[in-house]
Amino acid sequence: MAKQKKAPRPKAQTPKGFRDYFGAEVTDRAEMLRSIAGVYHRYGFDALESSAVETVEALGKFLPDVDRPNEGVFAWQESDEDGQGDWLALRYDLTAPLARVYAQHRNDLPTPYRRYAMGPVWRNEKPGPGRFRQFYQCDADTVGTASPAADAEICAMLADCLEEVGIPRGDYLIRVNNRKVLNGVLEAMGVADEAQQADVLRTIDKFDKVGESGVRELLGKGRLDASGAYIDGVGLSADQAEPVIAFLTSKGADAAATLSNLRAAIGGSAIGAEGVDELDQIASLLDAGGYDAGRIQIDPSVVRGLGYYTGPVYEAELTFEILDDKGRKRQFGSVSGGGRYDDLVKRFTGQAVPATGVSIGVDRLLAALREKGRMKDVALGPVVVTVMDRDRMADYQAMVAELRNAGIRAEVYLGNPKNFGNQLKYADRRNSPAAVIEGAEEKANGVIQVKDLILGKKIAENATLEEWKERPSQAEIARADLVAHVRQLLAEHG
Amino acid sequence: MAKQKKAPRPKAQTPKGFRDYFGAEVTDRAEMLRSIAGVYHRYGFDALESSAVETVEALGKFLPDVDRPNEGVFAWQESDEDGQGDWLALRYDLTAPLARVYAQHRNDLPTPYRRYAMGPVWRNEKPGPGRFRQFYQCDADTVGTASPAADAEICAMLADCLEEVGIPRGDYLIRVNNRKVLNGVLEAMGVADEAQQADVLRTIDKFDKVGESGVRELLGKGRLDASGAYIDGVGLSADQAEPVIAFLTSKGADAAATLSNLRAAIGGSAIGAEGVDELDQIASLLDAGGYDAGRIQIDPSVVRGLGYYTGPVYEAELTFEILDDKGRKRQFGSVSGGGRYDDLVKRFTGQAVPATGVSIGVDRLLAALREKGRMKDVALGPVVVTVMDRDRMADYQAMVAELRNAGIRAEVYLGNPKNFGNQLKYADRRNSPAAVIEGAEEKANGVIQVKDLILGKKIAENATLEEWKERPSQAEIARADLVAHVRQLLAEHG
Missing domain, CATH: 3.30.930.10 (Bira Bifunctional Protein; Domain 2)
Incomplete structure (x- = not known):
């Protein structure tokens, strides 16, 4: 006797001649x-x-x-x-x-x-x-x-x-x-x-x-x-x-x-x-x-x-x-x-x-x-607030709420936060202008780190090792200055 | 012998369960x-x-x-x-x-x-x-x-x-x-x-x-x-x-x-x-x-x-x-x-x-x-520039161009201009805020008539015969003041 066949999986594709539009x-x-x-x-x-x-x-x-x-x-x-x-x-x-x-x-x-x-x-x-x-x-x-x-x-x-x-x-x-x-x-x-x-x-x-x-x-x-x-x-x-x-x-x-x-x-x-x-x-x-x-x-x-x-x-x-x-x-x-x-x-x-x-x-x-170059090829992504401590999700959520209320596109990282590198890769893929970091030490000191990802990319392309080590694309700022700092950063990149 | 039948006219209607949306x-x-x-x-x-x-x-x-x-x-x-x-x-x-x-x-x-x-x-x-x-x-x-x-x-x-x-x-x-x-x-x-x-x-x-x-x-x-x-x-x-x-x-x-x-x-x-x-x-x-x-x-x-x-x-x-x-x-x-x-x-x-x-x-x-009354039921129509003299279409076209360049929604009457009453009925149907009139006499004197159609409607509902005759809803203004006058009229009606 032949085994009962499972229904084959449907193909995930648009019909011929149709396409999807993104972003x-x-x-x-x-x-x-x-x-x-x-x-x-x-x-x-x-x-x-x-x-x-x-x-x-x-x-x-x-x-x-x-x-x-x-x-x-x-x-x-x-x-x-x-x-x-x-x-x-x-x-x-x-x-x-x-x-x-x-x-x-x-x-x-x-x-x-x-x-x-x-x-x-x-x-x-x-x-x-x-x-x-x-x-x-x-x-x-x-x-x-x-x-x-x-x-x-x-x-x-x-x-x-x-x-x-x-x-x-x-x-x-x-x-x-x-x-x-x-x-x-x-x-x-x-x-x-x-x-x-x-x-x-x-x-x-x-x-x-x-x-x-x-x-x-x-x-x-x-x-x-x-x-x-x-x-x-x-x-x-x-x-x-x-x-x-x-x-x-x-x-x-x-x-x-x-x-x-x-x-x-x-x-x-x-x-x-x-x-x-x-x-x-x-x-x-x-x-x-x-x-x-x-x-x-x-x-x-x-x-x-x-x-x-x-x-x-x-x-x-x-x-x-x-x-x-x-x-x-x-x-x-x-x-x-x-x-x-x-x-x-x-x-x-x-x-x-x-x-x-x-x-x-x-x-x-x-x-x-x-x-004619009158339209950006890739739109700027959201500011990504990274997750250093998954028990403090509420802190990170409060940061994105502040940014959004100021009209700034922002999101908290919602993937698995275990590997921090993956969070930065995600921000990169999203074409984010900035990543915000608040680990336990920052929290204790009332500060946050803000990585300027656009400047970071430019430096990665051109910098000497010394310049690279100085990390001018990362700034430690007071937690209270989050919105003002990000707004300034976005303005600089026009 | 039966006559050859003409193809029947198609019915002008949406399929059942579909509808059109207007304005x-x-x-x-x-x-x-x-x-x-x-x-x-x-x-x-x-x-x-x-x-x-x-x-x-x-x-x-x-x-x-x-x-x-x-x-x-x-x-x-x-x-x-x-x-x-x-x-x-x-x-x-x-x-x-x-x-x-x-x-x-x-x-x-x-x-x-x-x-x-x-x-x-x-x-x-x-x-x-x-x-x-x-x-x-x-x-x-x-x-x-x-x-x-x-x-x-x-x-x-x-x-x-x-x-x-x-x-x-x-x-x-x-x-x-x-x-x-x-x-x-x-x-x-x-x-x-x-x-x-x-x-x-x-x-x-x-x-x-x-x-x-x-x-x-x-x-x-x-x-x-x-x-x-x-x-x-x-x-x-x-x-x-x-x-x-x-x-x-x-x-x-x-x-x-x-x-x-x-x-x-x-x-x-x-x-x-x-x-x-x-x-x-x-x-x-x-x-x-x-x-x-x-x-x-x-x-x-x-x-x-x-x-x-x-x-x-x-x-x-x-x-x-x-x-x-x-x-x-x-x-x-x-x-x-x-x-x-x-x-x-x-x-x-x-x-x-x-x-x-x-x-x-x-x-x-x-x-x-x-x-909740937070949305207007009927959107305001365009200002209608009427056609008093069909040979001077270029004059009327110049007026709407001026109004549009000032960001004001405007159109020239493009129906048969013979019956002036029809032009005003059209403006009414379009829910126009104002009608602009320039006959031969106005042209000679460098003036135009502007009818405030919103005020006109209000007066038509409430006015006494005397008030009606005074026609406060119609103003004679200098041709050069067209844009300024209409802008003022629109501002008054909020």
């Missing part, structure tokens, strides 16, 4: 979200926290013929009495829930409704290096107005957010474009076929990579790419392609010049003219608000998102250089994007509701601040 | 979590944010024979190539993920590991009035030490948290008990049978409701309850029941008296003595830290959680009275609980790891602060 990773992000929320609030945006779980129906992912809708979302079926309940799913962004919330509560919400939301979203995608299936989004949207003033406001707010979290003026640039201008360009070209329009869009997307001549080739007969492969072109004549080239290269010395070039590119297209007018309004509103071209500018080379959005689109990039994995300099790049999308609420209500909004990539922004 | 509901909670995190941090606890999704295996819910593990959690199966991937689930609390994190990262974490975590958890339960399937938890735990100093520290920290969020001393009480003392009592009674032990535990849980005599009856032959039904008793003799009664009624005038009564109740039980010693240590550590019996006290009548925990248990309740739905006075009750649980990590590693921790019910605490 400063959590608090730095929380602090950044709080700063951004402060700016959003100042602009009159109201907080919204919708549930993480939505019906699949509301998210707008439709059930395929298979058993479960698992394309891109994490979904499951509720079991009601018949075992056939609603399909639910984790939200994959914060915009789809906003559309649901607005449709559900529209009679109780102001019009326009300015709302911000921040929180995790989930994507059921193949995880890869640095690509996680849960990550944060931080959005602001204005629902219920078609006014370009709403788009301008969001661009200004985005600039304020970047400065608020520590990106100085000059280190970022917000670039604005408009999908309607592109539609005007397509009209001017006489490209009405949807498949051909899509081909033109795809080609425009390659402008950054292949430049003006590359785009000319790709819009025409085709192009030999760097790998030697021949890429078929869209098959337009040189004349037909001209408006796209004019559009992509219309950036002038200032907004007025750019707008004038764009007007030329769209020819007689009405929708194109509408798009240029909107950009014109946005430019003059931003100018009135004091946002100059060093911070926000009209830039027709912004193509990312042109396919998805229906009007103005905007993108924020950080312009300072960092070194990439191979040690080459490159711009840090995009940290935020958004634009106008007008049909999201219509799915629910049948009525089109204009909306525009932005999403800030907080994890990218945090990475940027770390690159 | 101050979101920001008040965020502010409270931040305050509590500040206290946790000061005590040396480190932030941890684990993923919302765990493997079902790691959560410790085991697959039943049916297709999916849906008992209490939201779970789904990953599809790998064979369609047979891991079962994943949303976390149902923050403690099970902590056990997984500690087991996974134990070589990189300090010992003991003090961590805090805050965030939503999900329960797949039947929703009811006020019972939601997603809600916040806010936990702090110390993993890796059996020292009662860790329990004492968490009790002190809990008191500090309550005071930090605005519950004054005297309005809360933290009560501490110990499961080991109960085990000692069971030993002293000679109740070794597990089923009978469970019966005794259930009876103890009814102490609050039925009192000493009721417990005596229930431990003996049984009891006629208020509805006239007869409840069978546990069947113990009066002598056998005595230690439980002694345990439940052992609260003395001070900690020393209580501890002495408890020592009597446990007779010669070793585990009971260990429990009383631990309570003794906790009491003296808290005393040393300055936490008197008005804030934290040993109280053997704390029974909630005694079944689940393995050592000290603690519970915080708010002691002030509120009116219930029927207008009767009652104590607000429990807002936090916790205790020592020693076997959670063992599931993963085979090694028992001692741990103790607390969970604060932030939504209950917010409700308490609202009851």
Whole structure:
């Protein structure tokens, strides 16, 4: 007979594509979200926290013929009495829930409704290096107005957010474009076929990579790419392609010049003219608000998102250089994007509701601040009060209480106090600024020892034996001076 | 032939048992979590944010024979190539993920590991009035030490948290008990049978409701309850029941008296003595830290959680009275609980790891602060700059930019400006403190009108027609005085 098997131990690991965040990773992000929320609030945006779980129906992912809708979302079926309940799913962004919330509560919400939301979203995608299936989004949207003033406001707010979290003026640039201008360009070209329009869009997307001549080739007969492969072109004549080239290269010395070039590119297209007018309004509103071209500018080379959005689109990039994995300099790049999308609420209500909004990539922004050395890599740990005599735990507890009441982060060592070396190793691992020691002799004399662990580390790296022996990093002070001494020590290390 | 059916519109609603949170509901909670995190941090606890999704295996819910593990959690199966991937689930609390994190990262974490975590958890339960399937938890735990100093520290920290969020001393009480003392009592009674032990535990849980005599009856032959039904008793003799009664009624005038009564109740039980010693240590550590019996006290009548925990248990309740739905006075009750649980990590590693921790019910605490009028029901909205002349949007945008740069929450009206009444209705709906008006005449004269909407509301409620006509709530001021005037107005309304 086989022995009865014990249940195997569960594996202690996150599911694939998920991770844990520790210490400063959590608090730095929380602090950044709080700063951004402060700016959003100042602009009159109201907080919204919708549930993480939505019906699949509301998210707008439709059930395929298979058993479960698992394309891109994490979904499951509720079991009601018949075992056939609603399909639910984790939200994959914060915009789809906003559309649901607005449709559900529209009679109780102001019009326009300015709302911000921040929180995790989930994507059921193949995880890869640095690509996680849960990550944060931080959005602001204005629902219920078609006014370009709403788009301008969001661009200004985005600039304020970047400065608020520590990106100085000059280190970022917000670039604005408009999908309607592109539609005007397509009209001017006489490209009405949807498949051909899509081909033109795809080609425009390659402008950054292949430049003006590359785009000319790709819009025409085709192009030999760097790998030697021949890429078929869209098959337009040189004349037909001209408006796209004019559009992509219309950036002038200032907004007025750019707008004038764009007007030329769209020819007689009405929708194109509408798009240029909107950009014109946005430019003059931003100018009135004091946002100059060093911070926000009209830039027709912004193509990312042109396919998805229906009007103005905007993108924020950080312009300072960092070194990439191979040690080459490159711009840090995009940290935020958004634009106008007008049909999201219509799915629910049948009525089109204009909306525009932005999403800030907080994890990218945090990475940027770390690159620039504007954020500490490791947060300072607590002051550790060591345990020399385990029967006098109350004495040590009284010390940490004093420190905490003075606002100083502090803890008593709660591991096994037998080996004093382990206590100092623990303090080291916690990145503690100081350790406090009170043995029987100190107690009798009314003094304590305070080890300056930051200075100690510096000395350990550089000191001669003599310097080391002098132990300048350890001070004997009166017990009554505990708080004052530690406060002084923390101030010295800034 | 039937016409082709259009796809029906999706319903705009949250799934059953989920809800949305708006404005101050979101920001008040965020502010409270931040305050509590500040206290946790000061005590040396480190932030941890684990993923919302765990493997079902790691959560410790085991697959039943049916297709999916849906008992209490939201779970789904990953599809790998064979369609047979891991079962994943949303976390149902923050403690099970902590056990997984500690087991996974134990070589990189300090010992003991003090961590805090805050965030939503999900329960797949039947929703009811006020019972939601997603809600916040806010936990702090110390993993890796059996020292009662860790329990004492968490009790002190809990008191500090309550005071930090605005519950004054005297309005809360933290009560501490110990499961080991109960085990000692069971030993002293000679109740070794597990089923009978469970019966005794259930009876103890009814102490609050039925009192000493009721417990005596229930431990003996049984009891006629208020509805006239007869409840069978546990069947113990009066002598056998005595230690439980002694345990439940052992609260003395001070900690020393209580501890002495408890020592009597446990007779010669070793585990009971260990429990009383631990309570003794906790009491003296808290005393040393300055936490008197008005804030934290040993109280053997704390029974909630005694079944689940393995050592000290603690519970915080708010002691002030509120009116219930029927207008009767009652104590607000429990807002936090916790205790020592020693076997959670063992599931993963085979090694028992001692741990103790607390969970604060932030939504209950917010409700308490609202009851006490310590939190505004409705947050003040932004100053609304109205649009009198839609061609001068840039002028209005410049005004809000000035206000925001001065730190004042402000927005320009972005709805259709045609009907001025609608603009004021909007400001009202937003709970705006002031509306700013600049028509063509004002513009020509370099002035603006500022309506004090808070004063306006008060006057509307109380004023005579004459007072109303005087319109003291509207002021004409120089355009240059915008920021100063609004700042003054906001200061007046506190």
